[in-house]
Amino acid sequence: MTGIIRYLGRSALSWVEVTRAVLGVVSLSLNTFVLKFAKGSSATRSVLFKQIYFTGFEALPIISWIALILGLIIVTQIVNILPKLGAEGLIGEIFVWVVIREIGPVFASVIVIARSGTAIASELGAMKISRELTALEVMGIDTMHYLIAPRVIGTAISVFVLTFYFEIVAILGGYLLAGFGQNIAFSVYINSILEAMSFLEVAVSLLKSLLFGLIIGAVCSYYGLTVERSITQIPQKTTKAVIGSLRLVFVVDAVITFIFFI
Amino acid sequence: MPSEDFESGSLVELINVSSFMDSGAAIFDSANLRLRAGERVLITAPVASGKSLFLKLLSGLSSPEKGVVFLFGQDIKELDADGLNQMRSRMGFVFQDNILISNLKVVENVALPILYHSTIAHEEAMKRAFELLEETGFSGDAWSLPGPLPLYAKKEVALARALALEPEILVCENIWDFLKGDEKTHISALLNGYHARNSGALMIFTANNENDAEYSRPDRVIRIESGGFIEQPH
Numbered sequence: 467m468t469g470i471i472r473y474l475g476r477s478a479l480s481w482v483e484v485t486r487a488v489l490g491v492v493s494l495s496l497n498t499f500v501l502k503f504a505k506g507s508s509a510t511r512s513v514l515f516k517q518i519y520f521t522g523f524e525a526l527p528i529i530s531w532i533a534l535i536l537g538l539i540i541v542t543q544i545v546n547i548l549p550k551l552g553a554e555g556l557i558g559e560i561f562v563w564v565v566i567r568e569i570g571p572v573f574a575s576v577i578v579i580a581r582s583g584t585a586i587a588s589e590l591g592a593m594k595i596s597r598e599l600t601a602l603e604v605m606g607i608d609t610m611h612y613l614i615a616p617r618v619i620g621t622a623i624s625v626f627v628l629t630f631y632f633e634i635v636a637i638l639g640g641y642l643l644a645g646f647g648q649n650i651a652f653s654v655y656i657n658s659i660l661e662a663m664s665f666l667e668v669a670v671s672l673l674k675s676l677l678f679g680l681i682i683g684a685v686c687s688y689y690g691l692t693v694e695r696s697i698t699q700i701p702q703k704t705t706k707a708v709i710g711s712l713r714l715v716f717v718v719d720a721v722i723t724f725i726f727f728i
Numbered sequence: 729m730p731s732e733d734f735e736s737g738s739l740v741e742l743i744n745v746s747s748f749m750d751s752g753a754a755i756f757d758s759a760n761l762r763l764r765a766g767e768r769v770l771i772t773a774p775v776a777s778g779k780s781l782f783l784k785l786l787s788g789l790s791s792p793e794k795g796v797v798f799l800f801g802q803d804i805k806e807l808d809a810d811g812l813n814q815m816r817s818r819m820g821f822v823f824q825d826n827i828l829i830s831n832l833k834v835v836e837n838v839a840l841p842i843l844y845h846s847t848i849a850h851e852e853a854m855k856r857a858f859e860l861l862e863e864t865g866f867s868g869d870a871w872s873l874p875g876p877l878p879l880y881a882k883k884e885v886a887l888a889r890a891l892a893l894e895p896e897i898l899v900c901e902n903i904w905d906f907l908k909g910d911e912k913t914h915i916s917a918l919l920n921g922y923h924a925r926n927s928g929a930l931m932i933f934t935a936n937n938e939n940d941a942e943y944s945r946p947d948r949v950i951r952i953e954s955g956g957f958i959e960q961p962h
Contacts, residue, residue: 509843606816
């Protein structure tokens, strides 16, 4: 019993420690980026654009596939269940509740964690082992400004845009079934979704996506930077980065949902 | 506030510096060293005898347990992060293992310090980087990643990067190691050319011994020994 309590205590403490470090990375990234906006802007802008390209643009095909199929699956379920409940008119509401409020930001984040979070953690880990971070420091280049802030901010911008894109494609995917399978007119389908959608729904969805992006960028950078000397630490820290990002994304998702929708 | 010695041309000064290993053994014990503008200095010590620590102290990566390190007349300990970075931008480092940034192309590696520390346009910085690569004799693909390059080509790129901002202090860490005779001659000529154009630049070479001193052409040879810097007859 004491062993379990000790284990839970240790886990909680390490959680607090990681969360504090991640908050530190987020605030330092935002601070550095704003305060040193003009300094070395050409070099840091290039890192930022590359991050957006790899995290956002290159994720579009996989995001499209998943959003299209998920939209189709969700509408299939809604169309089958609602008539049994005598609530056919709720198709728009349910779609908005499920896709816009929850699945959009969460799925975009999960895909970004899998594709780019792992890349950020392993790349920074490898750079640290090969002393590239030391080389940057010795050149007088602020690694937080040049390496970390563009990654954190680039990831946030990417998740924000990917979430928006995911939701649009999911709506279109849903229409593929609603329109062709159930003979619902596109205008009827879109109107039912638009009527169910409020400014708050969209704003909260995009707020979530921004926060999730910041979290992913910061958690993965943090774990990448905690690699010390051994190359075997890179996959270990990358795994921790993935698990840590997922944990924090879901916790923050729950907190925001409680704040805005309860 | 710059020190008086800086006014008299001292760019690097270590005063009563002590640094210890984890075991408690002293690497530097009240060590003193003054390096002036325009000098070419060879610092020798066997492997793991203090050369790397000296370079860390010099670049502000490490602080001494006791004593003071002055760089360009400023006590390093008194500098904030931005102040220290500003000092570092006045120095060029050629690392023993080159340490090029692996996710940047060769030309981007050379342009990086220019882009980060100066306000010149991107195109101008890239043009300057190409010129530097040409000056060092780099003949590979400047748009390739540096990872697969041969050691000598990496050394040329590392040298081009170190010279990118025309440093007032150029540090060459064991630069002659693993180079062939003609490669050493070529790099030596490049360094001599730089010193001829920038006669006020302080050039610091580190080496395990004096075997390749002819390539460094030092004005002073200093040996790290018994926790201090011992001037060698030269």
